[in-house]
Amino acid sequence: MAHLQLTTSSTKPLVHAPNPECKLGAKSSEFGGVAFVHRNTRNHSQACKSQAIQAVLASDKETHASGATNGRGLRGKLNKVVLAYSGGLDTSVIVPWLRENYGCEVVCFTADVGQGISELEGLEAKAKASGACQLVVKDLTEEFVKDYVYPCLRAGAVYERKYLLGTSMARPVIAKAMVDVAKEVGADAVAHGCTGKGNDQVRFELTFFSLNPDLQVVAPWREWDITGREDAIEYAKKHNVPVPVTKKSIYSRDRNLWHLSHEGDILEDPANEPKKDMYMMSVDPEDAPDKPEYLEIGIVSGIPVSINGKELSPASLLTELNGIGGRHGIGRIDMVENRLVGMKSRGVYETPGGTILAAACRELESLTLDREAIQFKDTMALKYAELVYAGRWFDPLRESMDAFMENITKTTTGSVMLKLYKGSVTVASRKSPYSLYREDISSFESGQIYDQADAAGFIRLYGLPMRVRAMLEKEKGNK
Numbered sequence: 001m002a003h004l005q006l007t008t009s010s011t012k013p014l015v016h017a018p019n020p021e022c023k024l025g026a027k028s029s030e031f032g033g034v035a036f037v038h039r040n041t042r043n044h045s046q047a048c049k050s051q052a053i054q055a056v057l058a059s060d061k062e063t064h065a066s067g068a069t070n071g072r073g074l075r076g077k078l079n080k081v082v083l084a085y086s087g088g089l090d091t092s093v094i095v096p097w098l099r100e101n102y103g104c105e106v107v108c109f110t111a112d113v114g115q116g117i118s119e120l121e122g123l124e125a126k127a128k129a130s131g132a133c134q135l136v137v138k139d140l141t142e143e144f145v146k147d148y149v150y151p152c153l154r155a156g157a158v159y160e161r162k163y164l165l166g167t168s169m170a171r172p173v174i175a176k177a178m179v180d181v182a183k184e185v186g187a188d189a190v191a192h193g194c195t196g197k198g199n200d201q202v203r204f205e206l207t208f209f210s211l212n213p214d215l216q217v218v219a220p221w222r223e224w225d226i227t228g229r230e231d232a233i234e235y236a237k238k239h240n241v242p243v244p245v246t247k248k249s250i251y252s253r254d255r256n257l258w259h260l261s262h263e264g265d266i267l268e269d270p271a272n273e274p275k276k277d278m279y280m281m282s283v284d285p286e287d288a289p290d291k292p293e294y295l296e297i298g299i300v301s302g303i304p305v306s307i308n309g310k311e312l313s314p315a316s317l318l319t320e321l322n323g324i325g326g327r328h329g330i331g332r333i334d335m336v337e338n339r340l341v342g343m344k345s346r347g348v349y350e351t352p353g354g355t356i357l358a359a360a361c362r363e364l365e366s367l368t369l370d371r372e373a374i375q376f377k378d379t380m381a382l383k384y385a386e387l388v389y390a391g392r393w394f395d396p397l398r399e400s401m402d403a404f405m406e407n408i409t410k411t412t413t414g415s416v417m418l419k420l421y422k423g424s425v426t427v428a429s430r431k432s433p434y435s436l437y438r439e440d441i442s443s444f445e446s447g448q449i450y451d452q453a454d455a456a457g458f459i460r461l462y463g464l465p466m467r468v469r470a471m472l473e474k475e476k477g478n479k
Contacts, residue, residue: 073103080105080187081218082178084204085135086119087126089244090193093232094220095130096239098191102218107185108132111174112139114257114315129242136181141257144173145314148393149258153357154302155405156365156377157385162335164351164358165388166259171200172393175207182215189216196222199340203391210394251278257318259331259351270336270346281322281350285329285423292421293328294428297360299416302409304357318353325352329423340390359425360416367435368412377408 071077081098085091085108095106108127112120120137127135148169159165178190190208194201196219205217226232229248236243252264260281266272276284298306305311307320325331331352339345365374380401387398414432418425441450 071103073099073101075101075223076103078102078104078189078216078218080107080185081189081191082107082109082136082182082185082187083132083190084174084178084192085110085123085127085132086193087123087244089229089232089236089248092126092130092241092244093226093236093239094191094193095127095132096241097220097224097235098218099131100239101223102189104189105133106131107134107136107181107187109178109181110135110137111177112137112141113144113170113173114141114319115255119255126242126244131239131241134185136185138177138181140173140177141315142313144170145257145318148173149318149354150303150314151402151405152384152388153304153354153361154409155384155402156358156362156381157388158358158381159385159389160335160337162333163337163347163349163385163389164259164354165385166256166349166351166354167200167254167261168203168389168391169258169393170254170256171203171391172207175204176211179208179211179215182212187215189218191218191220194219194221197339197341197343199389199391202340203393206391207394255280257315257322258354259349262348262350263345267346267348274334274348278348279332279350282326282332282352283329285332288327288329288422292419293324294417294419295324295356296415296417297357298414299361299364300413302361302365302405302412304360318357321353321356325356325420326350328352328420330420330425331355332423356418356420356425359418359427361412363416363418363427363430364412364414364432365409367414367430367432367437369408370436373408377405380404 078098081102081104083091083094083098083106085095087110091108095108098104098106108123108130110120110123123137124135152165152169157165159168175190181187182190192201192204194204201219201222205219208215208217220226226235233243235241250265251262251267254261262274262278267274296306296308297304298309298311304314304317307317312320331354332348332350334346334348336344336346365377369377384398384401384405387393387395387401392398411434412432413434414430416427416431417429419428438449
């Protein structure tokens with residue numbers, strides 16, 4: 001019988017799992033043949049969603065019966081491979097392909113980064129039917145937002161003027177978890193289903209290299225002869241792998257708690273306007289409420305902590321803002337970007353909650369940072385975004401830049417009131433105990449701190465280079 005075990009990635013196990021292969025233990029209770037973990041601070045349904053899950057799909061006997069090989073495959077020999085697994089056609093086919101070509105056991109890994117519970121349903125049966133010996137599912141939503149999204153938000157990282165880095169931030173947290181799972185299950189390799197044309201292959205593999213350079217990386221799309229969906233279906237039938245019956249979208253989509261991206265189909269021609277029914281996280285701004293909504297975002301040291309005075313965990317806060325922003329048609333962008341591998345691509349992104357948070361952080365910084373700090377931070381933010389987009393999350397340069405961002409925003413504390421209306425986000429008010437704005441100085445009325453007469457000397461000195469140049473040109477013109 002398969003056992004489903006839930007544990008938190010940050011909580012020390014209380015007891016060992018019932019299956020000897022399982023290295024993550026937890027206090028559990030039986031429910032319908034599945035072992036669910038309970039935490040004192042969460043009810044049963046919350047535990048099912050938010051805690052890390054490890055599902056051992058087969059005993060040693062069942063694994064042997066499923067056709068696990070101990071010999072050399074067509075391309076070499078690996079002991080055990082951890083595969084980034086979604087349950088779709090491509091990754092379902094990769095499981096038997098790895099077993100056939102590398103003679104290895106395959107551990108399927110799925111990360112919950114907020115893509116939606118529907119994408120996690122039925123994975124146990126799919127993985128087992130494909131020939132996997134084990135499935136590991138981990139809830140990474142809080143870690144994703146707290147340790148990846150919020151640092152980028154604090155840095156003000158935006159790629160090529162528009163992209164808020166939704167997919168770019170999610171890949172390193174997934175890849176890091178894969179490295180951890182590889183250690184737990186004794187795997188000597190990791191594999192992913194990224195194509196050879198995209199950015200994600202780089203993001204996954206640079207993380208693997210940074211965290212465990214001894215792991216071998218297998219990228220089937222760069223090795224196999226499968227060229228499309230029909231080839232994959234034929235391979236699946238040949239190896240008795242049930243073909244997923246999900247309806248294939250005309251778009252290539254990637255979803256997590258931060259955003260939803262759309263690529264492919266008519267979007268491949270930049271001249272085509274996106275169809276109205278393509279969007280999934282936000283309503284058309286034309287259909288948004290006719291009455292604006294005001295929202296107060298509380299921020300501490302550059303990090304959002306509350307909505308309308310209510311403190312929330314990172315993932316909960318972002319989830320709530322996604323609902324609010326989506327209702328008002330916030331956060332839609334359409335852009336042509338430069339992929340890391342050299343080509344241009346057109347994508348449409350929905351980032352409702354992220355757009356709200358980015359606006360709030362920028363507005364608060366206008367109070368708490370001086371001119372030189374803002375200008376230098378903005379300059380660094382461009383490079384920060386470039387590093388994240390390129391998959392260099394664990395690069396010492398990004399980590400060092402993050403230390404700067406943390407220090408420069410330590411006084412960026414306060415609140416911002418935003419007005420949401422038919423796709424737009426505008427600021428209504430800003431407040432901070434560390435505000436550098438002084439009404440007694442900025443007022444047009446005379447004051448003791450700023451003497452308007454001092455401006456004359458400042459302008460003469462500040463404009464001296466321009467004056468000297470003009471004098472020189474005048475002298476030459478008179479000759």
